[in-house]
Amino acid sequence: MLYDCIIIGGGPAGLNAALVLGRARKKVILFDEGKPRNAVTNESHGFITRDGIKPSEFKQLAVQDLKKYPNISIHKERVKDMKKEGLSFQIQTDNGQSFYARKVILSTGLRDGMPNIEGIHHFYGKSVFTCPFCDGWELRDRPLVVISEDERIFHYTKMIFNWSKDLVVCTNGKNHFTDEQRQLLAKNEIKVIEDGIKSLQGENGQLQRVIFQNGQEIEREGGFVATRLEQASTLGQTIGCEINEMGGIQTDKVGRTNIEGVYACGDLSLQAPPQLITAAAQGSIAASTIVGDLVNEDF
Structure with missing residues (x-):
């Protein structure tokens, strides 16, 4: 099966990207390793209507939203490899399964070096x-x-x-x-x-x-x-994405990387303050960009 988009990373950026793509009738699969940066945090703040929410509850509510769309699937496993094959991409999970998509969103986030x-x-x-x-x-x-x-x-x-x-x-x-x-x-x-x-x-x-x-x-x-912000995944570097001077994955204003078909959003770009609401917004922008790119290719 060829998906329209594979999303790697189940934080607010990846979840919101999945929602936007799903509502645009695209076939989406989201991979979530289940190791969020905010796992140690009791509350998340600054997100209107969700101020003070537990990160686990925020994620649970987001997953419930996504389950309303039959064209969105969620896999709780780690993506260990990714490569481009012609005009599509192959990703491989830890259990050896391979999946294929026309576009890929990297939303793998950051780690705090203490x-x-x-x-x-x-x-x-x-x-x-x-x-x-x-x-x-x-x-x-x-x-x-x-x-x-x-x-x-x-x-x-x-x-x-x-x-x-x-x-x-x-x-x-x-x-x-x-x-x-x-x-x-x-x-x-x-x-x-x-x-x-x-x-x-x-x-x-x-x-x-x-x-x-x-x-x-x-x-x-x-x-x-002040922690040392480090990429939580090396998939971006593996596929050849440019890294900016801050150590984040370089994108344009709408989430495109230098690799055609690969988009990045959320904290991993280090181009905006690493906050819940900005990550979710970047996910929405990247997903909207992909919808436009797919429409232009198919029209």
Whole structure:
């Protein structure tokens, strides 16, 4: 069977793309490995009518929507290989099955590369987060720690300052501040600690203290950490997709990659803030583009 489109990745981008394509009467198959980046998160925010929803519930509701369309099928398995054969594509799953489609959407998302700090995984997604737009409201006005090991730290701190003025910035032994930036931080009464971090401590996922290698301790009630965003899948690179300077899959404004017939949407492009609503919007745009491309080819 030749599908109109294979979607690889069952996050908000892939799910919304499937909905748009399904409603356009296209034969669609979506592959979902079931390892979402937001698995550790208790609530998702910033999506109108779904603010505060559990990620698992959001996905369950999305799948229910898709099941109304008989031309959409969902497979809970991993795609391990992908190649172009003439004007179509072959993908192979972990169990050895092959599927064929005229178009492919990559919506495989990202992984968070965490700093090597003891205890950080106990608090990530509960009281330590990465996106202030997603979780800043819940931590508003609390004494927070900002942890970053790279050059984004100054911009990151400025953004988080919007939600809380009680900040301590920790570089974990790195130095990425200019003299001018240090002056601005001091002007806004933001303390900078550049010693290495030994551990984060607290109970039941709630951060209480940051312990440094030199024995210093500070009390904090939550925080934000700048993670290294990494591609969750290498399928894009395998098929030959261009990678942008941020490490994301390069697309045009409507989701086309440099490989004809391959589209990408959601967080993996790193061309928009990695948020639920922007990923879903990108999925809708890419799917609409595919519908137009298929119509033009077939008319």
